[in-house]
Amino acid sequence: AQSVTQLDSQVPVFEEAPVELRCNYSSSVSVYLFWYVQYPNQGLQLLLKYLSGSTLVESINGFEAEFNKSQTSFHLRKPSVHISDTAEYFCAVSPNSGYSTLTFGKGTMLLVSP
Amino acid sequence: DSGVTQTPKHLITATGQRVTLRCSPRSGDLSVYWYQQSLDQGLQFLIQYYNGEERAKGNILERFSAQQFPDLHSELNLSSLELGDSALYFCASSVGLAFENTGELFFGEGSRLTVL
Numbered sequence: 001a002q003s004v005t006q007l008d009s010q011v012p013v014f015e016e017a018p019v020e021l022r023c024n025y026s027s028s029v030s031v032y033l034f035w036y037v038q039y040p041n042q043g044l045q046l047l048l049k050y051l052s053g054s055t056l057v058e059s060i061n062g063f064e065a066e067f068n069k070s071q072t073s074f075h076l077r078k079p080s081v082h083i084s085d086t087a088e089y090f091c092a093v094s095p096n097s098g099y100s101t102l103t104f105g106k107g108t109m110l111l112v113s114p
Numbered sequence: 115d116s117g118v119t120q121t122p123k124h125l126i127t128a129t130g131q132r133v134t135l136r137c138s139p140r141s142g143d144l145s146v147y148w149y150q151q152s153l154d155q156g157l158q159f160l161i162q163y164y165n166g167e168e169r170a171k172g173n174i175l176e177r178f179s180a181q182q183f184p185d186l187h188s189e190l191n192l193s194s195l196e197l198g199d200s201a202l203y204f205c206a207s208s209v210g211l212a213f214e215n216t217g218e219l220f221f222g223e224g225s226r227l228t229v230l
Contacts, residue, residue: 043221101170106156
């Protein structure tokens with residue numbers, strides 16, 4: 001079984017400041033890793049994913065995450081946030097073989113203020 | 115728009131009642147997943163169907179059941195409702211069973227259930 005820990009339930013930052021949202025996972029098998037974003041009153045949308053290859057993955061809107069196998073982490077970073085990045089961010093893990101069920105963390109609310 | 119459609123968007127009912135939530139997956143997706151989102155539990159995986167067959171089960175209560183029909187839409191049935199069942203229920207879909215090719219679930223906007 002897999003589990004995901006998102007250490008921060010809420011992260012307040014000012015606009016244009018850098019941010020890091022932390023994610024640690026636990027798994028007895030090799031995994032795929034994901035970050036999903038949920039804007040208010042909407043469903044979840046995939047932000048970025050690590051399946052294989054380069055351990056640094058990027059999204060189209062400036063977020064990046066690095067898979068660190070030794071630390072079992074997949075932290076999400078952005079060098080300069082915008083007001084529009086205010087949303088809840090979920091880290092998720094799936095075994096990389098067999099059935100594709102996602103296990104989510106409890107989410108981190110990113111609050112960007114002017 | 116993810117292409118996943120869920121109805122109803124909001125539902126208010128009383129304890130002891132039974133409700134049905136409906137989900138239409140993206141065109142071409144064979145897998146349907148149900149998740150429950152609540153403030154205290156976060157996002158909990160309930161059940162997965164693939165092409166009409168149950169494939170994986172998570173933290174789904176015995177009072178809850180689901181099915182996927184030949185046209186691939188799915189229904190989640192919640193019975194003997196309790197106050198604690200109040201939550202946002204998400205449906206998601208994906209092309210297949212495994213993530214090697216797609217690596218993504220597509221989520222609907224959810225059905226918010228309030229049990230009074």
